[in-house]
Amino acid sequence: MKSYSLHELNEHLRRVVALNVQDALWVRCEIAQLNESRGHYFMELVEKEETITAKASAILWMRSYNKLLREHGRGIRKILKEGMEVMLKLKVEFHEVYGMQYYVEDIDASFTLGKLAIRKQAILEAFEQEGLLGKNTEIALPAVLQKIAIISSENAAGYQDYLKQLEENVFGYTVDSQMFAAAMQGINVEEEILFQLKRIKKQKDKFDAVVIIRGGGAKLDLMAFDNEKISRVVADFPLPVLTGIGHDIDESILDRVAHSSLKTPTAVADFIINHNLFFENKLLQMGSELSFLAQEKIQEQIFVLQNIEQTLQWQTETFLKNTLQEISLLENEMQLSAKSFFQKEEKRISNLEAIFEVLDPEKTLKRGFSLTSVDGKIIKSIKDLDPKKETEITTQLSDGIITSKTKKKSK
């Protein structure tokens, strides 16, 4: 029976593989495991539906890795991660000692990014269906943002910028920020952020808002913020969440679900300060409106008083004028009546005078009248005389007196 040595077999396989699979091939697979040592990357590649349907190990030599870095930039690190679906250009070799080996020569970043984008889109759509996208945004910001729960890592540049920006606000506002430290890079971002979110949720009444900031540094782990679990918790969070992850190109899912997403931690600080400034301005505006209304009211009252004053003045004047008029009228009347009175009196007097004139005994005597008296008493009627007896009577004429005796009396 024919037999071969192991080396002969392996050596044969090497030639078969070298012959049939000469060129490197583009292969779609998933990185199940990834280990780096001395700059070389050792990967376990798989393909799986429910279960793993294919498996292989592959090596990315440091040399090739640096080539990839040069060609694709640092974004490559974002792709070379466990769980990533990738398109790798693999050179297949069968080595007598090490057996089948795949060597990674290139990577198609767009394939993975495309996958990522698709996955992200899927998550966003799911959130959309569940109405999660706008949920946190609908939470009305409190009038003032003064008590903040911060999720960031202590040494993250962004955290320091954020604090500095808050402290140096020109309006003198104080904003208390309580730190809930969490990794912002690397594999345990999800776990730590979720943990801190839970802690904050328990004491939510102590806070006005949550701020998640990282800031600066490589954009590589932005993907960490496309994380479905974190985004779901934030979407559902009872407090408004502000994000300042520090990137400017694409928006992570977390940014989409957060109440407000700002470009940088400093921008988050500005957002808070401006929010409080808006409140204070509204306050001052109301104050000035109030004083305006008050002034108006006072002015109104002043007008009313002035009116009263004027009417009073006018009335007193007219009253005075009237009384004066009345007085002068009276005066005239009085004068007139006095005059007429005097005139009347004068007339009366002169009448009397005239009468007196007329009745003046002397004048009457002169006119031939005489005064007859008996025993000194003027008699006016024949009745005053005793018809039977002769009486001595004296008759006074204008120029003398006659004494005589009565003879006869007849009517």
Next chain:
Amino acid sequence: MTYESALKELQEVIEDLRNEMVNVDDMTEKVKRAKELIDFCKNKLRNVGEDLDGLF
């Protein structure tokens, strides 16, 4: 006393004044109250005298 309640009360004072519900005497009272509210908020914004809370 929170920012929100201060704001609400201020709005009520303005509303009263706007629709002539206030006579002059009450007005001075209300305007004084409004001033207090504004000062309270301004101080609270700047964490001045945290114990101000007790005053209102």
